Amino acid sequence: MPVNSLENKMLGVKREPLKLHFLLVTVTLLAGCAGGSGLPVITPSEALLSPGQALKFRARGAKGHRVWFVNGMLEGSPATGTITNHGLFTAPSAVNPASLDAPVQVSVVVNGAPSRPVPVSLFLPDKITPGTISSTANPLVASYTIAAPEGASVQVEFGPDTNYGRTTWSQPAPDAGGAVTLLVAGIRSSSIYHMRAVVQLEDGTQALDADHVFTTGAVPANRLPTITVNQVAGPAAPSGIELLSLVYPGTGNQLTAVATDLSGNVIWYYDLEPGEWPFPIKLLPNGHMLLVATDNGTGMSEVREIDLAGTVINRISPNEVNSALTSIGASVQEGNFHHDVLQLPNGHVILLGQYTKPFNLPGLAPGTPIIGDALVDWDPKQRLPVWTWSSFDHIDITHAPFGYPDWTHANAIVYSPDDGNLILSMRNQNWIVKIGYRDGAGDGSILWRLGPGGDFTLPSGEAPIEWNYGQHYPTLLGPNTAGIFPLMFFDNGNNRLVDANNTICGSPTAISCYSSVSIMELNEYTKTAQVLSEDKLYSTCCGDTLVLPNGDMEFDVAFDQQTPGISYIQEVTQEQTPQLLWQMNIAGQVAYRGLRIPSLYPGVQW
Known part of the structure; x- marks a missing residue:
């Protein structure tokens, strides 16, 4: 039966008359009645069903108990389609395009007498084609491509066997339909994996690609x-x-x-x-x-955005940024990028770089270069800086708990979505500071400094030992719309002051130095801080923590x-x-x- 003629007779299903892959479903009614003659009339006599679509079959003239089967199985199965004892047939919700030519036989037994078959075609748009898998430059990443129609989305199931177990994310088909390519990652070296694409159609039904086998490369x-x-x-x-x-x-x-x-x-x-x-x-x-990406030998660095296969999508170098800063007359320059980089919700990137200026300071040679930090809000599409900040403009140069020349040594940037400001961890200042960024409209003022000698106070008896020293990786644990919120960080404890006499930990008369995983509740209005929890250990460098x-x-x-x-x-x-x-x-x-x-x-x- 031509597909178009079937389509014209569909029960309330209006679909564009495309050339379609189809699965012929032969419906055979075995019907009869005691003492009767002739065959019952089956309605509908033909139909076109999409995956997951249901259709009620009736057998006029046939009386008695009815038992329905699909491929000889009572009431069918999800893989072949199911049918109730009232004749309601539901096509499979997920269909493998490679199996569309395999017939499915639906039958009913009514008092043991047969009837004529009724054909039903199960279709998928011809824009779905079997997928292909290829290797990439990364031996632990496969490239999976499958064509899908407009409005569809695709994800890939994968695992060591056909139970799969893991999935990629789902990606949409092009506006007019076409190829969708997903990079499949999260697999071990020198191993065999099974992979299968799942195409989610616009009407909620699914099409399953055939199982593919991929062998990862060696590392x-x-x-x-x-x-x-x-x-x-x-x-x-x-x-x-x-x-x-x-x-x-x-x-x-x-x-x-x-x-x-x-x-x-x-x-x-x-x-x-x-x-x-x-x-x-x-x-x-x-x-x-x-x-x-930082070169340990030369100290040179660049910011890279890569896909899972390792292809460089975008790169930002200090030379490019400094050239752009000079072109707009900015007073700051970026040395090597270091320790962190932050992508903002609008797609901009906050770049953290060393910024060096000469100073005449007591105990140092005249014009000694002091290493501070600069932040640049970089628009990667326009390739331009849109906001800048320098530690030299906002931090007292004489505040140097770790000495010189490595004066600030920032190591983490956090975006505060509730007010659009930035939080910066400055290891060698023993401070976590909040900067007035205001989504690019702020003047960079320091709104507060958390740490010894900063703007907050601790409950009586806790300072100075409970302050943060040489900290890393602050994390907001909740909203700060009310100005009261928990902040988590790794407190390394370098040069921790242990008493009111500013005795440094580790000295002959002091307690040993220690680190802690700290959560502090901050009140931005009263400028008070309270330690909610901490777990003590000791690490002089690096580290992070999260809930x-x-x-x-x-x-x-x-x-x-x-x-x-x-x-x-x-x-x-x-x-x-x-x-x-x-x-x-x-x-x-x-x-x-x-x-x-x-x-x-x-x-x-x-």
Whole structure:
């Protein structure tokens, strides 16, 4: 039966008369009645069904108990279509285009007598074609392409067998339909994986591509980080993956920008040039990665945006930024980018760079270059700076807890969505500061300084030992619309003052230095701070901390003095006495950051 003639007789289904792939569904009614003669009349006599569409079959003239089957199976199955004992047939909701030519036979038994068959065609638009898989420059990433119609979206299921288990995110088809390509990442080296595209049609039904087999490439064992994991039995296994920014590789050209599963297996990496470190690397909302690539030998750096295969989508160099700053008459310049980079909700990028100026300061040679920090709001589309900030304009040059020339040493930038301002961690100032950015309309004024000698006060008896010293990675844990909010950070504790006499920790008469994973509640109006929780250890450098969706805390201890040469990342409960649930040890490299993320795809939880 021609498809168009079937389409013209569809029951209330209006579809454009395209050339279609179709599956012929032969409906055979076995009907009769005791003592009767002739065959019952079946309605409808022909029909065209899309995936998931339902159609009621009737058998006029046939009386008695009816039992319906699909492919000989009572009431059918989701794979072939189902039918009720009242004759309501529902086509499969997910269809493999490669199987559209295979007939499905629907039958009914009424007192054991047969009747004539009724054909039904199951169709998909011809813009869906079987997918193809190819390798990429990254041996742990596959490229999966499938054609899909307008209004459809595609995601890929993948795993070690046909149960799959993981998915990519979903991406839309082009406006007029056409090829959709997804990079499939999150797979181990030298392994066999099964992959299958799922095409979600505009009407809510699905089409399943055939299963494909992909073998990942090899990664030399001497390039893999040395990672071990200790999983402590708990109420539930942790979920997600770890995104690691590793620096100071111990031997050879070890990988430095990697993602691992929670057993410590590398499932993705970006291969930087020998000697380059990710300082750090982050997952963006568009599925790309953003990193500061820093050359350990030369100190040169650039900001790169890459896709999961490692293709560079965008790069920003200090030379380009400084040329643009000069062209607009800006007073600041960016030295090497370092320690962090931040993408804003509008797509702009906040660049953090060293900024050096000469000063005449007591105890230093005249004109000694002092290293501060500059922030630049960079529009990557226009390739222009739209806002700048300099530590020299807003911080007292004589405030130098760590001395000179490395005066400020900023290491993290946070965007505050409730007021459009920026929060900057300045390690060598022992301060976390809030900067009046106001989404590019602010004058850069320091709104507050958190830390010893800053603008906040602690409850009586807690200062100065409970302040933050040499801190890293502040994180907002809640909205600050009311000016009262919790702020979490890794307090490294370098040069911690332990009493009112400004005694420094670690000195002969003082307590030992320690680090802490701290949560402080800040009141921006009364300028008071209160320590809500802390977990004490000691790491002189680096580190991060965050609260996981299940309420546990995770933190990265990069330089534990008791375990030299090993960085470790822990997941612990938030209790008065925290319980260790999971720990990753990294030997021979320093984990500048190690962060739990849901998956390599925004909005997808593994």
